[in-house]
Amino acid sequence: MGYIELMDISKSYNKQRNVLNGIDLQIEKGEFFVLVGPSGSGKSTLLRMIAGLEEISGGTLKISEKIVNHLPPKDRNLSMVFQNYALYPHLTVEQNILFGLNAQKVDREIQQKRLEETAQMMGLNELLKRKPRELSGGQRQRVALARAVVSEAPLCLMDEPLSNLDAKLRANMRIEIRRLQKRLGLTMVYVTHDQVEAMTMGDRIMVLNDGIIQQVGEPIDLYNKPSNLFVATFIGSPKMNLGKAILEDSNLIIENVLTIPFEHLEMPKNLKSRNLVIGIRAEHMPYGDENQQVQNVEIVNVEHLGNETLISFEVGTELWTAKWLGQWLIQVGDKVPVHISVENMCFFDEDTGNLIQEATFTHKQEVVRR
């Protein structure tokens, strides 16, 4: 049994088209759970239904084994952090932090004790007497977090809490929120549209698109075994390279231009005579040396990232990108050999977009488990 259970949850506004459909999900106690998806996919709606701010149109929602569909937010024992922080502009930082405890008529002494602890933890001691407009974006963010922390609710919901911060601050806050969650043992449901944030923060991730769950799993699994084309392109940067492909004899023909032999590998039976889409990650297309089978491709773009170089080339109508370690001094227009191997490829059904077979190579080498 999970801590939060969503059973066949759906949502429609004003009896129109469903914004969310058939959401089945379990979130474990103490888990950092990330909801990720493009904007408009229904993440906020789902989070707000868990919070009780939005009516649930269909299905059952349980929090710690109790059905809570009908309960108002305050009876669900949770805290929430909003994208715009929702700080009360007329109150000081201290009053903002204590706002909830005051509303719940918590004893004054306990309030003060919790305030001190929280302010200490969030490094807000110096700012307690300031108004929100006298704070920087990062400081406001901290106050919003402090408000969630001080409530001591076991469940914390966050809706894109970092999207108003600049990139550097965001990276810091990611780590800080993560540490806070572990330290307090919070169950976290965290909404973001940024897949990097999702990958770096989540214990588990749910990818949502158009109101439908695409995949739920650990970050690594989403990366290695995207269950469909949407997840394949949404997770990971640069995004997975895709190409239409068919099997012919013992070769894989991609976009009618690349012919890749299966070599010594056994050709899986379930790939035969179907329209395929193959996906391959940028880091799985290294510079080809003599001992390997290589494809010679013409470079159309080079990006230097420092210790890595991104090389783009055309495969039929698709633009593929390979990521090579080190600094490669290559010019646009150069022809370079690239090693593209079948064992690094994920195979998808072209019609349904679903994964047929994941890359075999990753199992052997890259994942380090301890």
Added chain:
Amino acid sequence: MSMSNPGIPSSTEITEISFENVKKKQRVKSFTKGMLFLLPSIVLFGAFLFYPLFKTMYLSFFLTNARGETTVFVGLQNYIEMFTSPIFHQSMKSTFLFVLYTVPTTIIIALLLAVLANEKLKGIGFFRTIFSSTMGISVAAASVFWLYMFHPSIGFLNQILSLFGVESIGWLTDPKWALIAVAVTTIWMNLGFTFLVLLGGLQSIDSYLYESADIDGAGYFHKLRRITIPMLSPTLFFVITVTIINAFQTFGQIDILTQGGPQNSTNLIVYSIYREAFTNYQFGTASAQAIVLFIIILIMTIIQFKLGERKVHYQ
């Protein structure tokens, strides 16, 4: 593993039914709450606006005694009398003339003042305050000020006239001039409000429009005609309708300056209602006139909403 489906418990149907109950209860609760917040306003609107309006309609079909109690049902008789009465004709004519005298003049003067006061000059705040000052001056005070201005012998206007050797005018006693005198007072009184609203409209025009016109080398009047007036159209429209509605509701100036005279030339509709009801105690005919006033204002407001919505570009 990704799409785990924990199987829906068999109790779902039962719980769903109770959810419906809870939802219904919540709906009733939020309705009650909404009504509680609105109740004070609704009750007062009901008691002092809607009920009296319907009562007015009702009264307009009756004769009444001096206490305002209905005595005889007369059907449309009050309306027929009203529309055949030369005094009411005079009153309507004066009212519409008054609107014609006051509305365009008020707006043109206020607009000129607003354009002047919109320049970024040192000390402009002082001038803005002066121009808006008449908004803070009550009808009674303004009327008293102008009562002096229009005074036949010591009044400022006639003194000026006599400086130029012009014969003095019976501003408030000559039927030819009285309505104009009341109109002048009204224009002066309404300048402050109209100016303030128009200035607000002018200030909300984006300055980049002027900057790009400056780059094109447009002159002052060109900018005024091509940018200021069109961009100001929503505000102008609002001001026009409000000024018209206000003009139809004129009362205090009349009561102090002319009491509807001379020869009923300033007996504007609200004053006419007042006199009919509270000095002649003819509540029935007064109510019929009040209904006419209501219909006029109703039409004006509907025009404002209808045209306003389409034409006015809200920021």
Added chain:
Amino acid sequence: MTMPLSKKIVFYSLLIISALAVFAPALMAFVMSFMDNKDIMTGSLPKSLSFDNYLKAFEQFPLLKYLFNSLIVSVVITIGQLILSSLAAYAFVFLEFKGRDILFFLFIATMMVPFEASIIPNFHIIRDLNWIDQYPGLTVPFFATAFGTFLLRQNFKQIPKELREASQIVGMGDFKFYLKVVLPVAKTSLVTLGAYGFLTSWNMYLWPLLSTTNDTVRTVQIGLKQLQTQEQLNDWGVIMSGAIIVIIPTLILLFLGQKQLQKGLTEGAIK
């Protein structure tokens, strides 16, 4: 970009001339209020200035009583309007319930009914309630205002919905949220509406004329009319001093709040 000097001169002359023209009636009244009646009647320039007219006005008329009544009436109306319209605006912005849109239309509809058109039954209501010559009769009918509700509604709409949601999560009810968050956050627009309400109530004329028959609750506007009609000697200095006293409170209010009022009027009215 600075204006060339010649243009500046043109503008300043225009400004000064029009300011003089606009302010002339008030200015003359102000000067007259310090003038000797003889000087006024002969139309000569003031030979001496004194407070005699003011003293006379206060002696011969219960002006202080009138001023006090006006103050009470205006303050009560202002507070009543602030309470009622902020409650109503809250419901229109933060509450969702069946019938809300119909009620909103009802509020719009009130703008189509001029008070003057319903003044006869209103007078009878007040009379039947025994509210003639009573403060309630002068104030209660004006508590509900559509303009005020719309103005505050515009302002409340700018308060992020998340503030309400954050308070819902900690279990704060609507009324408490209205008191503790909405009213303090919308303070400036409340002040604007308050100033506007005070201004218009202070300047009310027709209704106080009807609903007062003696000096107990008579407001200063009607008092000024009394002063003007009863001043047998036609003592203009006294009349003008009365008028100046009447306009001073509202002029001060206007001078202090001109910017606010200007913004409020445009917001509530046009958007």
